[in-house]
Amino acid sequence: MKKNQSKPQTSKKPTPLIYRSFLNFWLVVVLPATLAALVVSKLYYNNTINFEPLKEPGTWLYFAILQVFTGFFTYLWVYRTKSKQYKS
Numbered sequence: 001m002k003k004n005q006s007k008p009q010t011s012k013k014p015t016p017l018i019y020r021s022f023l024n025f026w027l028v029v030v031l032p033a034t035l036a037a038l039v040v041s042k043l044y045y046n047n048t049i050n051f052e053p054l055k056e057p058g059t060w061l062y063f064a065i066l067q068v069f070t071g072f073f074t075y076l077w078v079y080r081t082k083s084k085q086y087k088s
Contacts, residue, residue, distance in 0.1 A: 015086040034066045
């Protein structure tokens with residue numbers, strides 16, 4: 001008779017929330033980073049935060065371009081590699 005040999009079960013950790021979907025990653029990493037960059041580069045002036053530049057379309061264009069570049073490169077270098085690591 002053979003003895004029942006059970007393999008030790010590996011405790012697989014669940015995937016962290018930010019790597020479950022790119023939307024979660026975007027909300028947690030990309031959006032706050034670009035908002036902080038917008039505040040520092042466009043709105044912070046003379047030790048105060050000035051909301052007047054938000055009326056200009058160039059500020060929103062800058063924000064959109066920053067979102068695209070930051071989202072694309074963090075997808076390539078961070079999200080894709082980490083999500084593969086956690087999903088495998």
